[in-house]
Amino acid sequence: MTIVAHLLMALGGLIAVLAGVGLLRFDTNYARFHAAGKASPVAFLVTALGASTQLGWGGTARLAIAAVAMVLTLPVGVHLLFRAVHRTTAGDHLAADDLASAERAARY
Amino acid sequence: MITGFAIACFVFSGLAGTYRLLVGPDLADRIIALDVTLISLMGAITVDAVRRGDESNLILLVVLAIVGFTATAAASRFLVHAAQKGMAR
Numbered sequence: 136m137t138i139v140a141h142l143l144m145a146l147g148g149l150i151a152v153l154a155g156v157g158l159l160r161f162d163t164n165y166a167r168f169h170a171a172g173k174a175s176p177v178a179f180l181v182t183a184l185g186a187s188t189q190l191g192w193g194g195t196a197r198l199a200i201a202a203v204a205m206v207l208t209l210p211v212g213v214h215l216l217f218r219a220v221h222r223t224t225a226g227d228h229l230a231a232d233d234l235a236s237a238e239r240a241a242r243y
Numbered sequence: 244m245i246t247g248f249a250i251a252c253f254v255f256s257g258l259a260g261t262y263r264l265l266v267g268p269d270l271a272d273r274i275i276a277l278d279v280t281l282i283s284l285m286g287a288i289t290v291d292a293v294r295r296g297d298e299s300n301l302i303l304l305v306v307l308a309i310v311g312f313t314a315t316a317a318a319s320r321f322l323v324h325a326a327q328k329g330m331a332r
Contacts (some may be wrong), residue, residue: 141246219323
């Protein structure tokens with residue numbers, strides 16, 4: 136396999152380790168969501184990029200569809216989770232909660 | 244050898260998600276832990292497809308991406324519903 140594929144896949148793995156460590160080490164909810172919602176898709180995208188150099192056009196097409204599906208849907212899911220937690224917990228660990236006034240108006 | 248290292252990294256990320264799933268103080272951490280585990284599984288599937296050279300189970304990634312999103316969205320709606328009802332968060 137070419138060195139580019141090796142490097143990209145190893146880099147994707149390292150970014151996934153970053154997501155895991157972020158999930159373990161951060162103490163507030165929001166920090167964990169941020170680490171998971173941002174690092175893990177990047178890890179998958181870098182790995183898919185490295186893998187597509189090795190697989191034929193069929194494999195690259197499948198990886199492209201999976202990457203587009205993930206990039207379109209994952210941020211929305213993590214945002215829903217952020218909003219759900221923000222609306223149900225008192226933001227005591229937040230230094231300043233700019234969203235609170237808007238949220239209170241939209242309270243349902 | 245390097246692809247073995249990549250798969251080991253994804254396994255670590257999955258284990259971190261599993262740990263957060265078991266320990267996580269509240270429901271929201273468990274939801275995001277499952278999401279991280281699912282995405283590290285997707286990465287491991289990609290590397291495994293390269294190692295074995297066949298592309299047959301790559302289509303599984305699309306299914307996992309869509310199912311992961313639907314699960315997170317449904318679980319966060321339940322989170323709001325549970326909080327309103329005062330159920331254990």
